[in-house]
Amino acid sequence: MDKVYTIKIDDKEYLITDEIEDNGKKYVYLSYVKDFNDFCIRKISIEDGEEFLIGLDSVEEFGYALKLFENKHKDSLN
Amino acid sequence: MGENDNKYGEYFYGKVPASSKKDNDSIFTKLPENFGQETSNSDKGSLGSIKFISEGKSPERNFRKFEWPTTANNDFISQGASFPGAVNESVDLSTFSSSNNRPNNTLLTDQQLVDNMANSIGNKKRTKYTKEEKNASDVFRGLSDKVIRPAVCILVACTFFVGYLTAKGVSKFSDERQIYNYMQQYQNVYDDNIIHLPGASLDANGDPYYDYDVMGMGKSIANAEDPEAALYAVYSKTDYHKYTVTHDAFRYAKEANSEIFGESDTFKDYVASLGCLDKEGKIDYDRYEEVTEARLLAKQVLAENTSSKDSVK
Numbered sequence: 001m002d003k004v005y006t007i008k009i010d011d012k013e014y015l016i017t018d019e020i021e022d023n024g025k026k027y028v029y030l031s032y033v034k035d036f037n038d039f040c041i042r043k044i045s046i047e048d049g050e051e052f053l054i055g056l057d058s059v060e061e062f063g064y065a066l067k068l069f070e071n072k073h074k075d076s077l078n
Numbered sequence: 079m080g081e082n083d084n085k086y087g088e089y090f091y092g093k094v095p096a097s098s099k100k101d102n103d104s105i106f107t108k109l110p111e112n113f114g115q116e117t118s119n120s121d122k123g124s125l126g127s128i129k130f131i132s133e134g135k136s137p138e139r140n141f142r143k144f145e146w147p148t149t150a151n152n153d154f155i156s157q158g159a160s161f162p163g164a165v166n167e168s169v170d171l172s173t174f175s176s177s178n179n180r181p182n183n184t185l186l187t188d189q190q191l192v193d194n195m196a197n198s199i200g201n202k203k204r205t206k207y208t209k210e211e212k213n214a215s216d217v218f219r220g221l222s223d224k225v226i227r228p229a230v231c232i233l234v235a236c237t238f239f240v241g242y243l244t245a246k247g248v249s250k251f252s253d254e255r256q257i258y259n260y261m262q263q264y265q266n267v268y269d270d271n272i273i274h275l276p277g278a279s280l281d282a283n284g285d286p287y288y289d290y291d292v293m294g295m296g297k298s299i300a301n302a303e304d305p306e307a308a309l310y311a312v313y314s315k316t317d318y319h320k321y322t323v324t325h326d327a328f329r330y331a332k333e334a335n336s337e338i339f340g341e342s343d344t345f346k347d348y349v350a351s352l353g354c355l356d357k358e359g360k361i362d363y364d365r366y367e368e369v370t371e372a373r374l375l376a377k378q379v380l381a382e383n384t385s386s387k388d389s390v391k
Binding site: 005045056 | 193198213229353
């Protein structure tokens with residue numbers, strides 16, 4: 001049986017669509033399982049050895065994270 | 079209430095910022111220059127074999143619509159696209175077998191782009207990263223097309239935002255400046271509704287007590303191009319009785335135009351719809367500020383992208 005990973009944020013269940021590491025940062029791409037038009041991007045912050053998801057800092061970082069995703073997957077869709 | 083209505087109603091209607099949007103705004107004016115160059119039809123763009131269709135000038139025109147490919151000529155599906163989180167999930171071609179079987183949820187509106195961006199950059203809440211492993215069928219309920227759609231939806235945003243940011247040069251961006259510029263458009267919703275009455279009520283410190291025409295603010299919000307931004311202008315610029323003024327302005331805005339703010343009847347309903355209540359169900363005003371500023375910033379990006387595209391033409 002195929003496996004997927006999900007996480008609950010604010011009682012909404014998100015599919016972990018992807019994780020991408022770049023320059024020491026790891027971005028996590030999340031899609032709401034009930035509506036995939038509803039997605040968000042978080043990054044991982046490590047505190048006391050535990051991983052936490054936090055929001056991105058700016059529009060620039062949002063665009064940068066999208067660019068990473070696009071670079072990784074565009075070939076798969078062409 | 080009635081007197082204020084007669085006295086200020088028309089005046090404040092006239093002070094509402096004029097719309098800067100053009101009637102022919104289309105999502106396709108916001109796409110990168112090279113978008114759609116794989117197709118010979120200039121009205122269409124493509125993301126691989128997935129095509130976008132311009133929707134003309136209907137009120138619902140501002141969305142991207144996927145034309146899901148059929149199985150007859152479909153490299154995308156035949157290659158069996160696979161994404162992390164959906165490892166080795168097979169694609170059931172029958173779900174794409176005809177246009178009648180397109181997935182229902184294939185539209186990504188401007189508002190959704192704004193919401194997704196705001197949700198990404200406006201959320202300061204920390205969430206412990208605890209993955210839960212599940213069977214794909216439990217999550218997707220057997221609809222294997224959904225495996226592909228999360229990545230497709232994100233790629234649509236990639237096409238839009240990355241193209242825009244690249245064209246503009248990301249170094250030109252300043253969040254504070256963008257928000258400030260956006261808020262300036264709605265500043266007069268607040269400024270024009272301050273009433274300087276002789277002998278205005280003063281509180282115990284000698285400060286003005288209630289120096290606003292809140293009903294006028296509500297009507298201005300109701301008629302603003304972006305009620306959300308206008309409401310936030312009232313909230314962010316009001317010093318005295320900030321929360322009362324905001325709640326009342328919202329109520330008057332709804333009375334003036336019940337269509338705005340969706341199904342939210344009160345300011346608290348509206349804030350709840352943004353996910354800004356705390357664990358006790360009370361309004362988290364700090365969170366409201368974070369989310370709203372992120373949403374306004376996203377809208378500003380959309381608006382600036384439209385204007386930059388227009389200037390190129």
